Amino acid sequence: MSNVAIEVEDLRRAYGGQPVLRGLSFTVHTGEIFGLAGANGAGKTTTVEILQGLRRRDGGRVEVLGLDPDRDRSRLRPLLGAQLQASALPDRLRVGEALRLFARLADDRVDWRTLAEQWRLGPLLRKPFGTLSGGQRQRLFLALALVNQPRLVFLDELTQGLDPAARQETWRLVEQARDQGATVVLVSHDLDEAERLCDRVAVLADGALLACGRPVDLTGAAGTVTVQFAAPSAVALAGLVDLPGVAEVGYDGEAASVVVAPSAVVPLAAELDRRGLRPADFTVRRASLSDTVVALLTGDHR
Numbered sequence: 001m002s003n004v005a006i007e008v009e010d011l012r013r014a015y016g017g018q019p020v021l022r023g024l025s026f027t028v029h030t031g032e033i034f035g036l037a038g039a040n041g042a043g044k045t046t047t048v049e050i051l052q053g054l055r056r057r058d059g060g061r062v063e064v065l066g067l068d069p070d071r072d073r074s075r076l077r078p079l080l081g082a083q084l085q086a087s088a089l090p091d092r093l094r095v096g097e098a099l100r101l102f103a104r105l106a107d108d109r110v111d112w113r114t115l116a117e118q119w120r121l122g123p124l125l126r127k128p129f130g131t132l133s134g135g136q137r138q139r140l141f142l143a144l145a146l147v148n149q150p151r152l153v154f155l156d157e158l159t160q161g162l163d164p165a166a167r168q169e170t171w172r173l174v175e176q177a178r179d180q181g182a183t184v185v186l187v188s189h190d191l192d193e194a195e196r197l198c199d200r201v202a203v204l205a206d207g208a209l210l211a212c213g214r215p216v217d218l219t220g221a222a223g224t225v226t227v228q229f230a231a232p233s234a235v236a237l238a239g240l241v242d243l244p245g246v247a248e249v250g251y252d253g254e255a256a257s258v259v260v261a262p263s264a265v266v267p268l269a270a271e272l273d274r275r276g277l278r279p280a281d282f283t284v285r286r287a288s289l290s291d292t293v294v295a296l297l298t299g300d301h302r
Ligand SMILES: Nc1ncnc2c1ncn2[C@@H]1O[C@H](COP(=O)(O)OP(=O)(O)OP(=O)(O)O)[C@@H](O)[C@H]1O
Pocket: 015, 016, 020, 038, 039, 040, 041, 042, 043, 044, 045, 046, 047, 189
């Protein structure tokens, strides 16, 4: 099997003359969880709709599982799984009925009872869809997205509106789907979720690729860490900004926040010690993906 699941090259699309995808290129590897992240309106939905053959592109090359979604849509369809919108199921449809129905539509490629057990839906089989909690609905949608044993699954705003426990459970389930062999494309504007869950992330801004890579590489590329500690006054911090490797010093009336190169952390601690400041809460925080993207977007990329 090829190790490339999706190849996108110079993808272009406009709505009413207004370009929304401006030459987008990226590759999704087989068996990874790949995040498409970016602000509202960045072009994520348009991109995945083109990948699924639901929208036509204006230009560029797209290959999904070796097929062109425009030309080979009917061959591609059975290989893909997609998450339903909440409005897609009638409230009175029972969980078991939904699973059975979708399994039949997919030629009973998988035993829906096994799938129900796997996704811990067994106790919910007789419950109408309308009575499920947000987390239970999400579990059902994930099971339904996998009912045709897709090679590639598209998930959109996966954990929106879920509480932290349901969010974490959903993440585990997505990892389980990946571990069972599916390639997952996750659309999200939640960069914390993308950082936690994705093997690699493409960050879109204004229809173009802002950054693409493993979260750890993207955040590492920012090249800075943030040091935080309680400080008695802004005066106590005077001149720190002139130390080698220090990019920025902030003070909010109680705590200092100093952005530095990793190599400047120890000299900064030594300088604080020299000044008689020995904060017990001295912490060093790596930039999050969210910090990194904000820095990239504002051109504040040190
Ligand atoms: N059918 C359409 N007709 C006209 N403009 C559209 C259409 N669909 C999307 N757009 C515009 O294209 C741009 C990209 O939209 P898209 O939905 O792809 O972005 P997105 O990154 O998925 O955003 P969100 O996170 O809000 O879902 C937006 O400015 C949007 O208003």
